[in-house]
Amino acid sequence: MSIPEMDMNPEIARKLLEVGEEFRIEGPFFSYEEIKMGNVNHTYKVNYIRDDGTGMAKIKSFLVQRVNTYAFQHPIELMQNIDRVTEHIREKCPNTKSLHFHHTKHGVNYLMDNDGFWRLSNYVPSVTFDTCDDLNVVRSAGEAFGDFQLMLADFDANSLFYTIPDFHNTRKRYEKLKEDMAVDPCNRVAEVREELDWLLSVEDEACRLTDLFEKGELPLRVTHNDTKINNVLFDEKTHEALVVIDLDTVMPGLVGHDFGDAIRFAANFVEEDCDHPEKAGVNLNIFWAFAEGFLKKTAASLTKTEVDTLALSCFALTCELATRFLADYIVGDKYFKVKKPQHNLVRTRCQIALAKDMLNKMDAMNAIVQDCARRYKETENA
Structure with missing residues (x-):
C-alpha cells in the first residue's frame, strides 16, 4: 500500500502504517497528525479512508501512542491493567462511551518492536480543558x-x-x-x-x-x-x-x-x-x-x-x-x-x-x- 503524498514525515507515516497493520486496521492509510498534549508519551491521530456505505469516502480516525518505557518501566503489566479495566467497563456498560484499545493477532493490546512500545485506541472527537471556571x-x-x-x-x-x-x-x-x-x-x-x-x-x-x-x-x-x-x-x-x-x-x-x-x-x-x-x-x-x-x-x-x-x-x-x-x-x-x-x-x-x-x-x-x-x-x- 502506498502512502499518499502529503505534508507528513515519510518515516513516521510508514511506521504508523505498520503499527496500524499489526493492529488489523482496515482501509487505506490517509494521514496523521501529532497531538502535543501530554508530556510523557508520543501521540498521533491517524486517519484512514473508509466507505460510508453509499460509495462515498469518509475518514475514520484512531489514536496511536508510543509509550515512554523510561517513565513506565513495566509497560506490559500497565497494558494488562488497562485491558482488564476497559473491557470490564465495556461489558458492564455497553451503551456508555468508553476507551477501546485494539488487539493484535496475538490477542494483546500492545505492540513491542525495535522502534518502541505501541498501542492503538479509538479516537473520540472532543475538547479538553486544562483549567476551567465553568x-x-x-x-x-x-x-x-x-x-x-x-x-x-x-x-x-x-x-x-x-x-x-x-x-x-x-x-x-x-x-x-x-x-x-x-x-x-x-x-x-x-x-x-x-x-x-x-x-x-x-x-x-x-x-x-x-x-x-x-x-x-x-x-x-x-x-x-x-x-x-x-x-x-x-x-x-x-x-x-x-x-x-x-x-x-x-x-x-x-x-x-x-x-x-x-x-x-x-x-x-x-x-x-x-x-x-x-x-x-x-x-x-x-x-x-x-x-x-x-x-x-x-x-x-x-x-x-x-x-x-x-x-x-x-x-x-x-x-x-x-x-x-x-x-x-x-x-x-x-x-x-x-x-x-x-x-x-x-x-x-x-x-x-x-x-x-x-x-x-x-x-x-x-x-x-x-x-x-x-x-x-x-x-x-x-
Whole structure:
C-alpha cells in the first residue's frame, strides 16, 4: 500500500502504517497528525479512508501512542491493567462511551518492536480543558470521575498491577523527605527549614488516610490516580463529559486519592507553580461543583468512612505533593522538570499555602461533602 503524498514525515507515516497493520486496521492509510498534549508519551491521530456505505469516502480516525518505557518501566503489566479495566467497563456498560484499545493477532493490546512500545485506541472527537471556571464543566468532570469509580466498584482492585508502587503512601513520602533532609546533598535544608517544619508539624493529619487503610478502615478500590480535568474528554458543543482518558496510572488505591487530587488541581485559585503563594487557596465554588458531580455517582457505593474523609483527602494529597516537591528540591531537582531557579521550592510553597487554606476551610468542605452525600443517597433510595 502506498502512502499518499502529503505534508507528513515519510518515516513516521510508514511506521504508523505498520503499527496500524499489526493492529488489523482496515482501509487505506490517509494521514496523521501529532497531538502535543501530554508530556510523557508520543501521540498521533491517524486517519484512514473508509466507505460510508453509499460509495462515498469518509475518514475514520484512531489514536496511536508510543509509550515512554523510561517513565513506565513495566509497560506490559500497565497494558494488562488497562485491558482488564476497559473491557470490564465495556461489558458492564455497553451503551456508555468508553476507551477501546485494539488487539493484535496475538490477542494483546500492545505492540513491542525495535522502534518502541505501541498501542492503538479509538479516537473520540472532543475538547479538553486544562483549567476551567465553568461550574457546569467542573460538575461534569466530577460526574465523569465518579462514573469511573462506579463502573469499577465491583472490580477486584487486588488483581491489578501496581504501576507505581507506594504512589500515594503518604507515610513513605514523608520518610523519603526525612531521609533526604538528613543527607542534605546540596546544602539546601537550612534554606527550607520553615517549609520542612510546617510539613512535619502536620504529618499525622496528612497521613491519616494511609493509616486508616493500614488499619483496614478504608477499602481498596480501582483508582485513576491522575484526575486532572484535562483527563476528561468533553462534547465539543454541549461540554458534557464523554469519557475519562489517560489510564496509565490505573491501579489499586483509595477513593480519596482520586477525589483529593482532583480538588488539589482544579480548585486552587492559582497554578501549582505560582510565584505568589499567598494567592493560593481552595475555591469552594469549584470544590462544591466537583463534589456534587462526583457524589451524584458514588454516594450510594461509598462507605461512611470514605465519605467522612473525602475533604481530608484534599489536604492529604496536597501535603503529599508538597513533600515530593520539597524532597526533589533538597536533592537537586532530579525528578520533576524545572524551568527556573527554585522551581520546586516555588511549587512547595504554593502547595503548603493551599494546604493551610484547606485546614482553615475544612469544616466548610466537610459540610459540602456531607450535604451532597446525603442528598444523593436519598435520591438513590427514593
